[in-house]
Amino acid sequence: MIASSIVHLTTFLVTAFAAILLWGWHLFDVQGAYRIGIVTLFTIVLYQLLRHASHRISADILVPGIARKEEAVVKVANQLPHIIEYQKVIDLIIDTIKDAFQLERTGVILRDKEKKGAPYRIARVAGFNENNGISLVRDSFFTDHLARTKKPLVKEELNILQEQATTEKDKKGYARLLENMTRIEAELSLPLIGQEGLIGIIVLGPKISGETFTKEEIDVLSSLINHAAIAIENAQLYREVQDFNKNLQQKVTEQTKDIVAKAERIEKMARMRSEFLDIASHQLRTPVSVINGTLSMMIEGDMDNLPKEEQKQFINNIYHKGLKLKNIIEDILSASEMDTATFALPNLKEANMGAIAERVVAERQEEAKRKKLLLVYRKPKKPIPNMQLNEAYMEQALANLVDNAIKYSGTGTIEVAIEPHGKQVALSVKDSGIGIPKADLPKLFRKFARAKNAKEMYTDGSGLGLFIVKQVVEAHGGAVAVESVEDEGSTVSITLPAQTQVRVAKEEGEKKLGNQ
Amino acid sequence: MVINNRMVTKQAKTTVLLIEDDPDQVLLYQTKFRLEGFTALTAKSGAEGIKTAIEKRPDVILLDILMDDMDGLTVLRHLKQDKRTKAIPVFLFTNLAKQEVAEQGLALGAVAVLVKMDYTPGMVVEKVRAVVGK
Numbered sequence: 001m002i003a004s005s006i007v008h009l010t011t012f013l014v015t016a017f018a019a020i021l022l023w024g025w026h027l028f029d030v031q032g033a034y035r036i037g038i039v040t041l042f043t044i045v046l047y048q049l050l051r052h053a054s055h056r057i058s059a060d061i062l063v064p065g066i067a068r069k070e071e072a073v074v075k076v077a078n079q080l081p082h083i084i085e086y087q088k089v090i091d092l093i094i095d096t097i098k099d100a101f102q103l104e105r106t107g108v109i110l111r112d113k114e115k116k117g118a119p120y121r122i123a124r125v126a127g128f129n130e131n132n133g134i135s136l137v138r139d140s141f142f143t144d145h146l147a148r149t150k151k152p153l154v155k156e157e158l159n160i161l162q163e164q165a166t167t168e169k170d171k172k173g174y175a176r177l178l179e180n181m182t183r184i185e186a187e188l189s190l191p192l193i194g195q196e197g198l199i200g201i202i203v204l205g206p207k208i209s210g211e212t213f214t215k216e217e218i219d220v221l222s223s224l225i226n227h228a229a230i231a232i233e234n235a236q237l238y239r240e241v242q243d244f245n246k247n248l249q250q251k252v253t254e255q256t257k258d259i260v261a262k263a264e265r266i267e268k269m270a271r272m273r274s275e276f277l278d279i280a281s282h283q284l285r286t287p288v289s290v291i292n293g294t295l296s297m298m299i300e301g302d303m304d305n306l307p308k309e310e311q312k313q314f315i316n317n318i319y320h321k322g323l324k325l326k327n328i329i330e331d332i333l334s335a336s337e338m339d340t341a342t343f344a345l346p347n348l349k350e351a352n353m354g355a356i357a358e359r360v361v362a363e364r365q366e367e368a369k370r371k372k373l374l375l376v377y378r379k380p381k382k383p384i385p386n387m388q389l390n391e392a393y394m395e396q397a398l399a400n401l402v403d404n405a406i407k408y409s410g411t412g413t414i415e416v417a418i419e420p421h422g423k424q425v426a427l428s429v430k431d432s433g434i435g436i437p438k439a440d441l442p443k444l445f446r447k448f449a450r451a452k453n454a455k456e457m458y459t460d461g462s463g464l465g466l467f468i469v470k471q472v473v474e475a476h477g478g479a480v481a482v483e484s485v486e487d488e489g490s491t492v493s494i495t496l497p498a499q500t501q502v503r504v505a506k507e508e509g510e511k512k513l514g515n516q
Numbered sequence: 517m518v519i520n521n522r523m524v525t526k527q528a529k530t531t532v533l534l535i536e537d538d539p540d541q542v543l544l545y546q547t548k549f550r551l552e553g554f555t556a557l558t559a560k561s562g563a564e565g566i567k568t569a570i571e572k573r574p575d576v577i578l579l580d581i582l583m584d585d586m587d588g589l590t591v592l593r594h595l596k597q598d599k600r601t602k603a604i605p606v607f608l609f610t611n612l613a614k615q616e617v618a619e620q621g622l623a624l625g626a627v628a629v630l631v632k633m634d635y636t637p638g639m640v641v642e643k644v645r646a647v648v649g650k
Binding site for chain 2: 294
């Protein structure tokens with residue numbers, strides 16, 4: 001406004017000067033027509049000069065800000081490429097604009113590439129209310145407009161845009177925008193255009209002085225936002241790289257942890273293996289040493305000096321040790337056979353679980369008696385159907401369960417029961433032994449696994465027994481479960497489908513059992 | 517190998533203490549030592565073994581390693597720390613043929629580590645005789 005009044009003033013001065021000249025020329029007595037021509041020419045030249053000068057005056061002196069603003073913007077534009085921290089870029093832009101233009105408030109809203117629904121967020125506001133800022137960008141009409149025009153949008157301009165709008169939708173949109181900008185007291189919206197289009201918006205509030213933005217100021221701001229957009233994009237990229245690095249670091253940390261855990265597992269497995277080898281070799285040697293020791297005494301004639309009763313005892317012992325040896329050899333061989341991921345059963349034949357259980361119990365009566373335990377086989381009330389079984393394996397599995405019950409019971413009764421249950425056959429071995437600590441239950445069926453209290457009670461268990469039970473039962477299509485209360489006893493239950501679905505060894509090939 | 521199982525001398529018999537928890541093995545070695553003219557004491561756990569050693573002061577001890585209550589090396593440590601028992605020669609008598617266990621046993625003061633499977637009862641008696649000199 002001041003600038004235009006200066007121009008008006010200049011026009012007035014030039015006209016006055018021309019009038020004085022015309023009047024003054026009269027004194028020099030020059031021809032009237034010439035006089036008018038010269039004065040007109042002179043006036044025009046002078047007017048042009050003065051008008052130009054007055055513009056400069058109005059720019060540099062009467063409105064001194066623009067030079068300073070330009071300078072501030074150039075300074076920022078030079079600084080921006082060197083700043084990589086995201087927040088610093090935002091801060092510099094906001095602070096520079098707010099200071100240079102003496103604004104009441106400014107804000108930067110940025111688009112989040114990752115977010116689909118509401119992609120805009122406040123990067124920084126100074127003077128604005130955050131909710132107000134966000135309310136602006138909720139209107140996609142606004143963001144679409146800026147993305148399309150890529151030009152600053154002045155609030156006043158919206159009246160014109162509204163009038164010029166060709167569709168009702170646009171008219172309404174501009175009206176709504178005007179209303180919004182007025183409500184949040186925003187004067188100017190500057191689009192930040194990056195490589196992928198609109199990346200954000202700088203919203204400016206009114207100047208403290210109350211003046212409107214001039215064309216020059218808007219030009220200066222336009223050039224600033226080009227630099228700002230590039231700087232923000234760079235900072236975003238830098239941040240992405242940093243995030244990527246952080247993620248990478250995290251991944252490396254996680255994987256390192258993984259590797260360490262794996263190594264520990266392998267180490268533990270190796271330790272268990274070597275422990276197993278120690279125990280297994282001990283278990284293999286012990287019966288051999290008793291058998292050979294006894295036989296050597298027989299050869300050397302020692303036995304002849306012993307009463308018949310004692311001789312019988314020795315023979316009993318070596319037989320007993322021979323059986324033990326057989327069991328441990330079978331356990332070791334079976335376990336190594338079952339080590340493959342899917343252990344398949346060879347030699348399936350029609351057999352009866354009840355008969356197997358009865359036999360296993362009978363064979364262990366003597367051992368139970370030695371430990372003063374009562375070992376009972378509960379005959380089924382209903383007949384047990386024959387099933388396709390690998391009898392040797394199944395017998396070994398049941399033997400392991402009964403042996404465990406004997407081994408880990410101090411007193412009481414061991415009960416082996418079997419009953420058909422619909423399409424299943426359920427077998428259980430119940431003891432009143434030391435039980436299994438809760439902590440050891442989950443790993444119970446793993447190879448070489450031994451419960452803490454089992455190790456304490458009986459040092460040379462191999463940790464193979466239950467592993468074999470599980471492998472055998474599962475290979476027959478069944479399941480094994482254990483219930484136990486420490487110091488009260490354990491019950492191991494086996495359920496087998498009466499019509500067995502088993503994994504068959506390859507040589508059994510197509511005969512695929514199943515039904516009988 | 518000289519077996520002289522009829523030789524029961526008038527002089528005091530050599531007393532051997534078997535610390536062993538497997539009854540089959542107890543019967544085997546006890547019988548053999550008895551037939552060889554020894555007094556064979558037995559203890560079926562580590563704790564009982566220490567107690568018997570202190571009370572009866574045997575001439576020699578055969579000590580199993582894998583026992584349920586206490587491992588043989590712990591028993592050995594107790595025996596060697598107690599001045600009442602530390603002079604008694606102790607054989608570690610086991611089927612646990614682990615190098616480090618053997619080394620540990622010898623370091624703790626065992627006379628020798630005998631792997632049961634490698635020695636007949638007769639050979640064990642000989643080993644014991646060589647140490648107690650009777």
